[in-house]
Amino acid sequence: MGISKQLRVDMVHGSWIRKMFDEGLRLKAIHGAANVFDFTLGNPYVDPPPEFLTALKRAAAEERHGIHAYMQNCGFPEVRAKVAAELSAELGFGFTAGSVVMTVGAAGALNVLLKSLLDPGDEVVLVAPFFPEYAFYIRNHSGVAVVSTADDTFLPDLEDLDRKIGPHTRAMILNSPCNPSGRVVTPEVLSGLGDLLRRKSAENGRTIYLLSDEPYRRLLFDGRTYPSPFGHYAHTILATSHSKDLSLAGERIGYLAIGPECEDAADIFAAATFCNRTLGYVNAPALMQRVLLYMDSYQPNVAIYQRKRDRLFEVLTGMGYEIIKPEGTFFMFPKSPIPDDPKWVEVLARERVLVTPGTGFAFPGYFRISFAVDDTVIEGSFPGFERALKSVRQSA
């Protein structure tokens, strides 16, 4: 094989989520799709809202000269101005079109930012459990991932972070609401984190940037409002997308927004614009940008996910599973009934229930359920969840 040695390793060990998804395909071929209960993929369940379809039809019907051509690499100015105005209204800070770069999803935003900020060997601190692609993104840009472990309620552990943030730390990625735990970082922890990052930046003699990855920001349950890190740390840069709140994961539309008070904001904006081009994204999809421009404000359909969360939580905890109730996202991260979570995932797979081991999120001893699935999958999985739990308890 002509591919790099590193990539060969990554492709084998790279993704538990994919591995379990493939296992699902195998089981479905044997048992029929209706008899396999697949909770592995984080693909949104609800369809995009009617406001999206109306805006899409309007954008598609336009016939102005040049609307499908290249544009500024940061995106259409009027779209960035709209995003900035919405962010300012939502978060209470003075974002402008010059703070916003439209990107190819949140993944594009993160890659552009890491490319913009990292010199070879610079460290990026992650809080486990984390979205496993982060480790690849960091290495894409010659950085080194340093992993801090969350506390047992899945909140960042400030004492551990104090140990993990060192002289080479350039950035930290924070993900709230969190994939896989569904946890929302509290204002108290954000405040402590802000203090810690300011102290460490002063010690290092250079600013540590907080990259706040928020594609689930609007998927919050029980009427929660989102505690944003911007008010706690000036050097925050938001990376996000409409993959989850508008269910547009396949359309690849997202953006990054640099905090108005962030150090070197203008340089970072210019670098991110440049990297959007040189990483080969060139710009975020033009049609989707115009759709955002024409879209009325909307509320994501959180009620559907909340109902699914409640049903799963109630039934699984009733059986004896230990779960911290998710506050957002469409993920749940129960404790594995046996310490060896990959083995537990195999036990469940024998019952044709497919989940992802916590090991895949650098957090062994747990497993992830993606409940962006049909109710029939949820209801059909319960006997398997129960039998699997009984079987490991009996053999304990």
Ligand SMILES: Cc1ncc(COP(=O)(O)O)c(C=O)c1O
């Ligand atoms: C935490 C987190 N960040 C980033 C992404 C990537 O999002 P996008 O599809 O918008 O690139 C995902 C996708 O699942 C995610 O869960």
